Each structure stands twice: as structure tokens, then as C-alpha cells.
Amino acid sequence: MLDRTRALRRAALPSASHAGPSVEVLLDVDREYRSRAQAGRLPTIAPRRFNPRGESWLPVLHTRRGPWHFTALYSNTAKAHELHREHDWVIVYFYDDDHVEQQHTIVTETRGPLVGQRVVRGRETECRVLAERVQS
Numbered sequence: 001m002l003d004r005t006r007a008l009r010r011a012a013l014p015s016a017s018h019a020g021p022s023v024e025v026l027l028d029v030d031r032e033y034r035s036r037a038q039a040g041r042l043p044t045i046a047p048r049r050f051n052p053r054g055e056s057w058l059p060v061l062h063t064r065r066g067p068w069h070f071t072a073l074y075s076n077t078a079k080a081h082e083l084h085r086e087h088d089w090v091i092v093y094f095y096d097d098d099h100v101e102q103q104h105t106i107v108t109e110t111r112g113p114l115v116g117q118r119v120v121r122g123r124e125t126e127c128r129v130l131a132e133r134v135q136s
Contacts, residue, residue, distance in 0.1 A: 020102050021068045021094060023126040027118055030090050030106040033061040033072035047076045050086075070094045075105065 042059035061072040075089035095101040105121045119127040
């Protein structure tokens, strides 16, 4: 009975890959997306929201890094439009070979020690450690 419980608990634990890609990888995907979008080198889609004329304007990047598959696009949320960040906030969707999908939002920080730098929301501490490592 106890062995069965342990086996079930082990099976429920996510693998290391389910923790998601590193902040460094996410920021690299963000950099590639913003660079290629700005250069007009990405296909675009016509989002349904906040697009009354139905124009195809939202660039989309599909790329891979190691075991990770990524899709990146600018945030097309009400809040992004309200704050005029629709060409700053980037949503990065990703999944691994087990097809466990997650997402992160990457923004230009507006306050604190990382002001002006790109950060992964929810992983600001890791971004700060990365920035300190790069500076030293």
C-alpha cells in the first residue's frame, strides 16, 4: 500500500522540464521576436480583439530552443492597450516534448532595480540574478 502511494506521488511530480525554460532562454526568444517583428520579418495574424477593421497586424514567431517549442506574440489585452504597451508586452507560450504548455509575459520593467530592462513577470528574482551575472 505504501509503495503504491509513493509511486502515485512520484508520478504526480512534474519533471524538471515542466518547470519551464530558463529566464535566459525566455529573454532570448523575446529578443528574437521583437527584433524580427520590428524588421517586418514575421508572418502576421488578424486578432479578433481590439481590431475593428480586421487587419493582419500581429506578428507571430514560432521557434525552438532545445526541447522547447515557443510561440511569441505581442500582448493584445485590454490592459496592454490601456497602458499603450501593445508593442512592448510579449506573451511567450511554450511546451516541451510531453506537450505540457505554459506561458510567460515579458515586459520592459518600469520601476525598481531592473528599470528599463526586459523581465519575465513572475520570475523577477531570476532576472535580477541574470542581470547581475551579466554585469560582473
